[in-house]
Each structure stands twice: as C-alpha cells, then as structure tokens.
Amino acid sequence: MSPDVNLDSFSESIEVLEAVVGALEYIAENDTIQRVIVSQDQLTTLLDFVDHRPTFAPPASDDTTSVTDAYADIRKRISRIVTLVTMNDSNMVDIPKHVDIMTRFKQWMTLGLHTGKELEEDEIRMSGALCIGNLARSDEACRALVMDHGVADALLALLTMEMERVKAGSALMAAGTSAVNEIKSCVKVIHAVVGAFKNLSIAVADRKVLGQLGIIKPIAGLLDIEVVQPVHFPCIGVLKNLCAGGNELNAFRIITGLEPPANETKVAKLDISSVTPQSKTPLTKLIKHIWKATGDNLTNVRNEGGRVIVNLVRTSHLAGAPQLINVVVQSSGITPLIQIVTGALLTRVNEDQKPTDGSQNELHHHVHFDAVPSDGQVFPVVQNEGLVALILMANAVPTSIPIITKYHASLIAISKKILLSGLPDVEKEKEAAVEVARDSKTGLQPPPSEEVLYSDEVKVNCCLFLGVLASADATFAQIALPEINPVLDKLTKWTSVSNLTAASAVSEKSALAYKEAANRGSATSILSRTGTKSVKRLVHSNVEGGPSTAESVEEGLRLAEAVKRLKGVLERK
Template identity: 20%
Template sequence: MASTEPISIGNGAADGMSQPQASVSTLNLPSVSKVLSGLSDTPSSLEERGTTDLETLDQEEMFRALKNVIERTVETTEAGNTFDLKELHASLGQAEGEARLGSRGAKVLESVHDSLLQLWSCNSQFMAQAAEVIANASREESWRGPFGKGGILSFFLGVLSSKQDIDSDILLHSLRLVGNSCADTDENRKIVVDGNYTRVIIRHFLNPKLIHVAIPVIYNICMDYEPAHAQIAENQLAYIILRLLKDNAVGDNEALLSFSYDLVELASEQAQGVENAPDGIILLLMELALDEEIELERYSTLINSLFAYLEKERFQNTCVAHNLVETLLSVLYRSFSIEVDESSKEDVQSMAQSRLKVNQALGEVSASPLFSQHYPLSSPLSQKLKSWIVAEEDQLQICACVMLGNLARSDEVCQAMVQELKIHEELISVLQSEARGGVLHSALGFLKNLAIAGDNRITLAEAGIIPAVSRLWAFESVPQVQFSAATIARQVIISSMENISRLLSPLSDDLDSPAHRRTYLSLLLSLFEKTDSAPIKTEIGRTIASICRTVTPKIATEDAQAISLLNTLYDLHEGVARPIGAMITQTQWPVVRSEGWFALALMANTKSGCVAVADCLQNEEVLELLKKTLSTEASNDESTEKPDENQVNKDRDNAFVLVQELLKNESGTLPDGYRGTIEDLANEHSRHLASK
C-alpha cells in the first residue's frame, strides 16, 4: 500500500478526559537559576564600590546638590537670567524647546553623573536616596531623553549589572529608572539592547523583592521596539517566566500577570527563542493552560505560544516521546469549560482560533513517524479518539478524525480499524448527520485513508458509504467536501464489480418512480455539470474511467453482470463520457490525460459506448487534442519544454486505438463529417507508422 498523506485540519465535548501523568523523567526542565547560569554575563560598566573615602557630611552635601538639580533644575543664561527647565519646556515652541532641553539637560546632568559616581565609589549611605530621587524624576517624559544622553541611564544599568552585593532599595530604584526612561523612548531602549542589558534585568526576576518591578521594566523596553524582541527571546525569557508562573513566583497581581503572559507570547514569536528553548517549555505551557482558573485571554496567549513551538519537528517529537500527547488533548478538551462571552465577537473568534491551533498542533504531532510507535491502535489514547468521532463538539470530532487518520497509514492498521474496531461505522454516521463542513472534511479524509486498503472497500460499501457520500456531492458551500466525497466514490469501486453495481444502482426501487431511472452515478454527473472545479471534474472522470477499466474487458467473456452494468452505464447516463473529456483537457497531470484516452478507447469498444464517445468528441477542445496527439507534427514540436517521450507515445497509441475502435463500432453514431475526420486521423497515423 502506498503511504498516505497526513490529514490536514479543516474547520469539537464527549465524556471528560482526565489529565495523564507525563513522562518527564528525562524531559529537560531546568530551574531558572540554571538557565540564567547558562547565559554569558554582561560586564559591569562601574568600578567596584568602596574604592574611595568621603566624609559623611560631604556625601550628604553632594546628595542634596544632586537632589536640588533634579527636583528644581536651574540654569543660568548668558544674560544671567535663570530658568526652570519645566517652565522653559512649556513656554517654548515644541521644536525649539526639545532642542534646548536636550542640550542643556545633558549639560546640567554632568554634575549629577559625577556625583553618582562619587557616591557609588565611596559606598555612600545616600546612594539609595539619590537613586530614588532620579527614579522619581524619570516618570516625567521630559527627563527621559536627557537621562539617556547624559549617561544617567547607563550608570544605573551598570549598577544593575554589578556582581557586588547591592542594597535592594538601590536595585529597586535603578530598575524603576530604567523602566521609566525606556517608556516610549527608543533612544534609551537602544542603549539597553546594545549592551544586552535585558539579560541583566532578567536576572533580577529571581529576587522576590524586585520581580514585581523587573518584569514591567522588560515590558517597557519591549513594547513596540522590535530589536528588543529577539534579544529577550535569545535570553530565554519565555521559559524563565513560564517557570516562575508555574512555581507561583510571580504572585497574584493582575497587572504583573498580564505583563508576564504578554512577554511569554512576544518571546515565543521569535525564532531565536523557539530554537534555543528547553524541551520542557511545552509541558509548562500545557500545564498552565490546564489551570482550573485560567481565563480566555491567558488561555489564548498560552496556546499561541504553544503553537509556535509545536510547529517545529523537534518539539513535535518531544511531545510524542515524552507521552505529552494526552496532555495536549486535555488542553483542547479544557477549552470547552472556559467561560466565553458569546455576545463578544472578539472572544468567540479568540477561542475558535485557539482550538484550531491546538488541533493543528495535534495534527502535526500525529503525523510524526514516532506517533504510531508510541501510540498504537490498541493504546488508551486511540480508544479515546475513537469515542470523540461522534462527540458533540466539532473540534473534538475533527481532532479524532485527523489523528486517527494519520495513524491509518498502513494496510494492517486500516484493516484493523475497519474489520475489528468498526471505526468506519461512526464515520459514515457523521457523513449522514448535519455536521459542519470542517467535520465532514476531516471524516472524509479519514475514510479516504481507510479505503486505500483493498479489503476495506467492500466493507465500506456494505456499510452504505456510497449513499452517504452521494448527499455530499450537493454540498456546494465547501468544495473540498465535494471533492473528497467524489474521491471516495472512485476509491471504493476500484476493481470491484460489486461496488460498481452499487454506484449504478437506482435511487429508488419503485419501478414507477422517476428516481428508478436515476442512479448514484447520475448524482455524480449532476455535480460534474454544476461545478466549476477542475479537480472535481477530473475526479468524476477518473471514476467513470475506473468503471470502464474494470467492466469492459469482461464483455469478451460474455459476462452477464458486465453486460448489464455497461448497458446501465450508457442507457441511463447521457453525457457519461464528458467527464473523460475533462481528464484529457486538464494539463496538470499528464498521467491522468493518458488514462482518459485509454478510457475513451475502452468505451468505443461497444456501439453504446461509441455514442458516448461521439458526444465527448463534440467538445472542440477534446477533438483538437485528439488531432494533435495523432499528428506527426506533434512529435516534432520545437518547444523548449519537451514532454516525456514515453508519455507522448503512450497517448498516441491510446488515441490510435480509440479511432480504430470508433471506426469499427460506431455504426452510424458519429455526427455528419466526424467519420471522415476520424478516418483521416487514422490514415495519417497509419502512414506515419509505415514510414518508420
């Protein structure tokens, strides 16, 4: 059996699903300390404290001068007048004011910077107070630019990066200054990022006294500043915050939690963070999503992040190898107990997107070659999925069909699913229900996999697969459903006289009913006439070609069933060869075109078939292709893109058999003028063969 393609997600609750215990014995779940220790350090820009001595009174005087400058900065102009910087900024025009504030602010701050260096070097007791004064000032937008240009921001970044034992108050106010200075100020954010100081700030997450400030500081640096995004991701911010959240280290402050979840999602969107994250990050995301008190907004954030990791093969394999697929299923199931404001379009869409992403991730995971090894058909997970096929929730049904469909990728498994587990019965009941397009599409995809195994075709047909899919040929709102439903009809009749008979059986047993002279194939031909989809038209053509390939050769042995089926095929289905024409005129699959020529040749083997072929040849495009296929000029085509010579010869041979059979069996069925055209084509090709 050829390997099937993984089923894709289309557009799900049943009984509850308990959360299993994941196998985490070898899962990489490092502590925050270990993660931080694995990051290279950023050198401190400050010399060690205590390198100079300064009298306490001098320290106090220095602090008061600093405070005076910051709290009421006064500059003397050339004329000797004094100006309060705040008043100056308010009184001047915006452009002039910003220019004067920037230059004078930086100049004024030279003395402040010098004072800070001295207070630092003498390990002054006033250092914390000085830091607080400056941090308070940084709340005013007018100070942010000067603090960056005047070196104040860099000084406090140096304080934060110091390896010495620093008083928590100093660190707290240093963080405040950095966070305030970076609010909506890209110039200062650049200073932080260029020095990789985000790593320094993240280290302070471990300090319970500082985490409530350090997280908002990182948030201020990152918001609307893309250069910071890649850096925090590379510094493993997502994993660090998730681990802290899981360990309840962040606390229950709602604003702080919101910052934390936003940063996790932001970091997870960056390729650097995904590539370098520990394997255990997906378990942390799942466990937080399963929290009993999780709300929609945070659930959606976690799912967006989880999806970013599970798009990668490495994390898909991790999910399978560490028995986390059950946990991921629980994450999907959990979504149905999260409160959603149905009157809010945004909330409804958010939840729908979250479920879809979990389902897509489960589809990718189940497509992994490792999946069938860890979760065989006999596993509890497979049994759970089987029960979800007929669940009340769409996304659970889709999940079950996709995952089990991906498991059904060998004859052995497909046969066990049908012959032993009877999964096809649930799937057919879905097709007969009022399920939405996404559910129908996923169920059909699963059935297509099951129908590949030859022994399953009769069982599927006996269970009513043909009537079930026939109602979906009119499912105009979702063309993918129509296509898949047509494909299954073709699959189940391959080499099966019994199933062909079912496809050609009347829609009603009542001899007086008009439906008695219509068959399931009639419904398929109606779809052909209505649809604009070339793939659907081609698929219908392949179905008819399959009938001819199976039944026509049996005519030579005077098989009564074959004769009856061909009579039904031609007598009750006007235009039955037209879908074969669609096979020939399509250009995407040369092999399918060859299959079409062969099918027309088989049709022309009988008088009734010749009538159908003649109808098909009234399509000018088909007739022109016949002429081109048989002409000697076609083989001497000088085009740059040469067709496959073997394919060309095969098409020509099939087309020649077609015209020979037509001339032998048409008995006047060809329209006026057509016989002469066909004779000319046959004669020309015969002369070409004789000249070789």
C-alpha cells in the same frame, strides 16, 4: 480543578494556561517535539485536558463568561496541538498501537451530540476526525484504523449528524432565520470527515469494508448540498477510490444505488436485467455534479469525476457484468468520458438550438459540446483512461456507439492531435526557424513550447478507439476518413523500419513527458498513479511508470500495426 477555587484564582490559572498553550502551539510544529510528546507519554496529558471540564461554577456575570469562554478556547487550541502531533510519520506508526488513545479520538467525535452543545464542540469533533485522517497515511495504518479500531463507524455517525444539521440550518435560512455560523462550522467538520474517508479509502484492504458500512450514499449525497461545496471534490475522490481495483460490489452500489444481497461477492451472478437508472443513485448524482462544473477552474472536478466513471466501467468489465456498463450508458455516463478525452467544456444547449420537431436530440444529454478542445483542459493520463473506458463500453454495449459518435467533431480533432504528437512538422519547423531568427535580432527569447507529448501507448489506444467506432458506424467512418487518413499516412512513414530508431527516441521522450505529467497530477489528485499501458494491461493493472527504451521500440511496432488496421477499417479493406 478544585471545586472551591475562587474567581480570581481561576482567572490567574487561565492566564498561565494561555501562556503555556501559546508556547506549545509554537513548538508543536516541530517534528522532534511531536515525537517527544508521544514517546514520553505526554499525549495523554493533552487528551486529558481536552476532556476535562472545570468543576468551578462561579455566579453568572460578564467576567465569569469571559473566563469560561477563555477556557473553552484553550481546550480547542490544545485539540489542534494534538492534530499536529498526529502528523509525525513515526507517530503514525506508534499511536494506532494504543487502543486507549484511539478510543479517545472516537469519543471526541461524539462530544456534544444530542446535548444542545453541538456548535460548542464542533472544533473538537473536527480535531478527532483530522487526527484519524492524519494517521491514515499508509496502508498498514489504514488497515489498523478500520479493522482494529473501527474508526469508520464513528466517522460515519459524525458525518450523518453533521449533514442533518446542515440541512436543518439551510431550512432555517430559507425561512429567513440566520444559521450561517452553524453551517460554516458544520462544513469544517464535514471536510475533516470526508478527508479521513478519502485517506482510508486509498488502502485497498479497506475499500470493501467501507462500502459494506454504507458510506457511499452519504458521500454521494453531499454532492447535492450546495453549501458544502468545499467538500465536493474530495467526495468524488472517495467514490473514485472505492470502485477502483476491481471492487465490483462498490461499483454495483454506485451504479445502481442498491445494496447487493448478503454474502454475494460476484455481481455477475446477480439478476440486474431489471435494474434501470434512477434519478438519485450515486452515479447520477455524480454525473449531475460534473455537468454543473463548466468553469475553466473546475477542470479537476470534471477529470476526477470522469475517472470515477472510468473505474466503474473498468471494474464492471473485469467482473463480467456488461449489464452494469449498460446502466452507466443509460445514466448518461458517456458524456463525462467524452469530456475527459477531448477537454471540451460542458455547456447548456441554447434556446435557439432546441429541436422544433419534439425530438430529444442534444437535450437528452442536457449538454452540447462539439467543440475544439480548450487549452489546458486535457491530461494524457486521464485521456488514455477515458479512451480505454470508451473502448470497453463500445464493446460491451453496442448501442453506446451512436451516442459516442455524435461527438465526432471533438473526437476527431483530439485524435488528430494525439496521433500527430511528436511527429516532425515541416511547416512548423520553418515557422519556428523564422521566429528564432527574428528573436535573435531583437534579443527576445522565444516562449517555451507548450505541446503535449503523447506516448505510443496512447496512440495505439486512440487507433483502437477510432477503429471500434468506424467498424460499427459507417457514417462516422466516412467523416473520419478524410481527416484521419492523412495522419495515418504520416504515422505509417514514421513507424517504418527505417525510422524505428528515431521513433524510439520520440517515444522515449513522450513517455518521460507522460510520466512527469502523471507525477505532477498525483499531487493535485487529478491524474492517476497508473502509467501507460495497453488497453488490456491498463484494465488489469495499476503499475506505475512509463515504458522503457526496449518497450518503446515494441510500442512503435504495435503502433505501426494499429495504424495499419485502422487504415483498413476506414478504407473498408
């Protein structure tokens, strides 16, 4: 730190620092050490080191360059140690209480800005964003970070700057100039910022503020930038969180791309009759991105994207704003909902399938999927949410029904699968008995069953969905009748009074499987934290867990009533 230190002393100090930092990197992964660093006020020492630049200015030489580069690398390594410290649960509670420390994290995110040293300081800016993301792991911490420390403003400024750098770098590469290293560095920073926003947006109290700050447009804008593909999935998660739980102003922003008038809190009071879908709204950017996610390994993108649209429809319904749901329909929002219900992959229309009469037909949607659902592409929780959204959409916007029913092949196929789930199949049981007998002779064990079990709640919503379509579309009713009626006959027998005990047992088993699926999905951000609810309760509630045994009996009775009503609609009774 002395200005008159010589090069040899500086080099020796670097060697000592490298040894010290190596030891810190090793022990800082331990929870106890992480806690000690904060409880004994040692975190400030690490922050001071990252913020310090040597006053020593040696003459230019290769040796000098190597030692100064080594010092810069040590600063980055210590910033990574700080991120480890913020992962501790106790520190998550303690650190936000220190205004000076939070100020330092925000200052890290501005290091090197507009000085020509953006690339040099990228990793430290990334560490600042990671620290905030690590601290944002509880509702209380998120509230403090956004409301008390204003971290969202700093994150948004950093995101905006890094997006500009990525666009500039992409332009250079298009012109033949290499900017790969800078773009990669920017992507790492953007990933940290989006991750922090995603954690902050989980807290219900923060969603309104984040929307007001204007993070929706840049987050959606990232979906248009191919080189930041690693952040696309968390971007969808941010949008999903922001419009969940009845956040109608954020839903308005996502659907229309517009900012609601100041001091207005109810979208139902807004005149949105003249609002038409635009090509560059957050919603249309999302739908375009979903359509591009056609690979088998992109199921999570399609499901998470579809769930954003589910939240938009649900929130618009709760807000009493059918006009917004109509904009979703006009923006081709039905297709992703059909996809999460059926699991059919989105594929482009083949050239030989294009209509010759000049009509739009399937080309209007740019996709064609009328296929049997693919294995492994459906998740009961997500399907149930999709069914509810389609029911609300059909009730609010009758013109959406012909668009929905054009996908009758996929919808009827998945409906049969849902409604027959858990019911005894004599032929399958005979086949299984033959397989067991054969395997007992060969000594081979039969593979475990992969059948998806649906709760009675999902079956009720499926019946309601089919009923809405059949009531308004006679052609769909005619197509569905020979396929669905035999299924309803089986369900009628199964839900009769003499079978209520057995039905309850199956329902309980289905509910358990459903809850296990939800728990698995929450770890991958594919499934919701909501459990099985009726269509009304699902719209108004986010309560976790499946139905109890007593509720299962009640759901069995509700299913019997739903089956009876659907049968009457199909047969026009």
